[in-house]
Each structure stands twice: as structure tokens, then as C-alpha cells.
Amino acid sequence: MKWEEIEKRAKKQPLSGVPTDYFDTLEEKVMNKIHEGSLPGNRVRLQKILLQSAAVLVLLIGLFYFLPKSDLNPENLSMEEQYYFYMYQEDLDLEEVWPELDDLSVDTLESWILQAHISDDILIDELY
Amino acid sequence: MSIDEAQIRRLIAEGDLEAALRKIIQGTKVTLYQIIRKMSVDHYLADDILQEVYIKVFRHIPKFEWNSALTTWLYRITINETMGQIKKEARRKESGDVEVDKAEDASVDFENAMKHFDHAVSLLPERQRAVFVMKYYGESSFREMAEILDQSEGGLKANYHHAVQKIKAHLKSKEIISS
Numbered sequence: 001m002k003w004e005e006i007e008k009r010a011k012k013q014p015l016s017g018v019p020t021d022y023f024d025t026l027e028e029k030v031m032n033k034i035h036e037g038s039l040p041g042n043r044v045r046l047q048k049i050l051l052q053s054a055a056v057l058v059l060l061i062g063l064f065y066f067l068p069k070s071d072l073n074p075e076n077l078s079m080e081e082q083y084y085f086y087m088y089q090e091d092l093d094l095e096e097v098w099p100e101l102d103d104l105s106v107d108t109l110e111s112w113i114l115q116a117h118i119s120d121d122i123l124i125d126e127l128y
Numbered sequence: 129m130s131i132d133e134a135q136i137r138r139l140i141a142e143g144d145l146e147a148a149l150r151k152i153i154q155g156t157k158v159t160l161y162q163i164i165r166k167m168s169v170d171h172y173l174a175d176d177i178l179q180e181v182y183i184k185v186f187r188h189i190p191k192f193e194w195n196s197a198l199t200t201w202l203y204r205i206t207i208n209e210t211m212g213q214i215k216k217e218a219r220r221k222e223s224g225d226v227e228v229d230k231a232e233d234a235s236v237d238f239e240n241a242m243k244h245f246d247h248a249v250s251l252l253p254e255r256q257r258a259v260f261v262m263k264y265y266g267e268s269s270f271r272e273m274a275e276i277l278d279q280s281e282g283g284l285k286a287n288y289h290h291a292v293q294k295i296k297a298h299l300k301s302k303e304i305i306s307s
Contacts, residue, residue: 001241003296003305009238010245011265015162017171023161026175027153030182031146 131155133198140189149186152202159266160206166249166261167210181209196275203262203276211254241304248298252291259284260291 131152139148160181165174184205192201249257258277262268270281270288277284299305 001237001305003299006241006245006299006305010242013242015165015171018161018165019171022171022175023157026157026161026178027150030153030179030186031150033179033183034146034149034186 131198136198137194140192145186145189148189149182152185152198153182156199156202160202163203163206163261163266164210166246166265167257168214168250173213177206177210177213181206184209200272200275203266203268203272207258207262207276211258214254214257241299244299244302244304245295248295249291251298252294255279256287256291256294259287260295263288 132155136148136151139145139151157178161174161178164177164181165171168174168177181202185202188205192198249260252260255277259273262273262276263270268276270284273279273284274281279287296305
């Protein structure tokens with residue numbers, strides 16, 4: 001067989017394996033995907049969800065910053081309480097400090113730490 | 129491909145994207161399918177790719193700036209999408225070969241020759257395959273392809289030449305064509 005013959009006939013060969021109704025149904029398949037799939041309805045829904053999430057986040061941030069702060073502040077504590085508080089702040093070894101806590105509840109201590117904006121997760125975790 | 133760009137543009141301006149897409153599908157489905165099919169061989173893969181092409185068209189056509197022909201843009205999406213999918217499929221084909229019938233009948237000979245021809249095309253590197261298929265089946269000009277593939281006409285001609293030589297070499301190695 002010659003190359004020219006192959007080249008000429010290859011262009012005309014029918015594509016095998018194409019279902020007879022393929023081209024008739026393609027348009028509807030694509031449109032169905034668009035309607036049911038990720039487009040554009042889902043995209044709109046996703047945008048709506050994202051917007052709602054962003055609004056909730058903004059609200060929470062607003063609440064955090066604008067809600068009146070409690071007066072639980074290390075500076076408002078008694079000398080003894082301040083002592084414990086600063087011990088915690090400087091020394092994270094709770095095992096060592098814990099026996100000295102006496103009357104202080106974990107909740108109270110946690111509140112002080114939060115009020116003082118100590119964001120050390122280790123310290124917070126260790127309280128539990 | 130046969131599409132009325134002015135009509136499609138008007139539909140998009142009116143916000144009727146679905147009607148625009150339907151017009152595009154109706155006017156391009158056979159040509160684009162043939163190109164994808166010749167690049168990807170398998171019908172099911174070609175079908176997936178073509179549907180994805182139209183979904184991308186639907187997504188992005190509102191932003192199309194009409195600086196080039198719509199058909200050029202459609203070709204570009206089609207080729208890029210096909211080459212992307214082919215990359216995922218390429219590895220498994222490298223060592224593959226085709227089943228060849230041993231019958232002496234002339235029609236079967238030709239059928240086998242076409243199998244080898246298609247297989248040879250599928251073995252081409254992606255860009256050479258894209259150029260060969262667009263030129264051979266899509267009958268695109270090198271100028272048009274240069275715009276679609278963002279490559280010089282000279283480079284594309286070289287790609288096409290190399291593609292033809294590789295297909296010929298493959299067919300010779302299978303004794304389909306004589307030297």
C-alpha cells in the first residue's frame with residue numbers, strides 16, 4: 001500500500017464506535033450538565049453560601065471587638081490573684097504551680113488568661 | 129465548522145447564554161468531535177472532553193472579547209482541553225500496540241492499515257498530534273493554527289512535517305506501506 005493512498009482514505013474513514021444518536025443527544029447532555037452540575041446554579045449557590053459565611057464571620061469579629069469587656073483583668077485582681085496569674089504567664093509548668101492555686105478555680109484562671117489576651121494555646125490546653 | 133458569530137454575539141449580549149451555546153454546539157459538534165477523537169482515539173474520552181469543552185465555553189463566553197474569531201477560540205479551548213486530558217492518558221499508551229487482523233482480504237487490509245494509522249497518530253507527541261489533526265482533519269491553515277496554538281507558522285510546519293514522517297515510519301515498520 002502507498003502512503004498517498006493511506007493518506008487520502010484515512011480522511012474519509014468513518015469514526016468507529018460512535019453511537020448512532022451521539023450527535024443528536026450531545027446538546028441535551030451538555031445542557032443537562034449545565035443545569036444539574038456545577039454550572040451556573042451551583043456557582044450561584046456557592047457564592048451565596050460564601051457570602052453568608054463571610055457575613056457571619058464579620059458579625060463574629062464585630063461581636064468580639066465591640067462587646068463590652070468584662071472587668072476581669074489582672075490589674076483588677078487582688079495581689080494574691082495577680083501573683084498566681086503572673087506565675088502562669090511566666091512559667092507554663094502547671095504541675096509546679098498548680099498546688100499553690102488553692103482557692104482559685106480553673107474557670108476563674110482561664111477567664112483571667114483570656115481577658116489578658118494570652119493566646120498561648122499550650123497554656124489554655126493545659127488548663128484542661 | 130458553521131456558526132453565525134453575529135447571531136451568537138447578539139444572544140450573548142441579550143444574556144441568553146444557553147441559546148448561544150446551543151447554536152455553538154449545533155454548528156461545531158461534528159468538527160470538534162472529529163478533532164478530539166483523532167487526538168484521543170477513544171470515543172468515551174472524546175465525549176467527555178467535548179462536553180467539558182462546551183461547559184468551558186459556556187462559563188467563559190461572556191468574557192470573550194471578540195478580538196479573534198470565535199472558531200479560533202473554540203479550537204484553542206478544544207486543543208488545550210484535549211492535550212490536558214491526553215497527558216493523563218499518555219503513559220498507558222506508550223507501550224501499547226494495536227490488534228491486527230491477519231486476513232488477506234483487501235478491505236480488511238485497509239481496515240488494519242487505518243488502525244495502524246490511528247495508532248501512529250496517537251503515539252505522536254501532544255503538540256505534533258494537535259498540529260497534525262488540525263491540519264489533516266480540521267483543515268486549518270497554518271496561520272490559523274499559529275493563532276490557536278500560539279506558535280510560529282514555521283514551527284507548526286516543522287511539527288506537521290515531523291508528525292507525517294513519524295506516521296510514515298510507523299506504518300513502514302508495520303509493513304503497511306512500502307519504502
